[in-house]
Amino acid sequence: MARSSGRLDAARKAYREALEAARAQPTPEAWARLLAAGKELSAAEDLRSRSRRGRRPEPRAPEGGAEVADHIEGIE
Incomplete structure (x- = not known):
């Protein structure tokens, strides 16, 4: 079992x-x-659920990338 942090x-x-x-x-x-304590608990749990890699957004392909490439080729 993982060790929990003092903040959590x-x-x-x-x-x-x-x-x-x-x-x-x-x-x-x-x-x-109670509301403030719940928000603090949620924030403490959220920090533990994210790893170093988990904070990076997934790379996404640009929308309409093929259409832009076709348009650029047509300009030449």
Whole structure:
């Protein structure tokens, strides 16, 4: 099993605590803390899911590349 980062562990703990607090007393402040904790957890999980290669966008062929080449050949 892969070792999780400290940031991810802290985000999970904060989310659990915020969830329990929101369930115990559903106040607007408790829900705001839960939302913020959920966003932090999502960001922490997202960073772990991307590898160094995963951050690079896939190379795409230009759209209409063959049509442009035919047009350029016709100019000569």
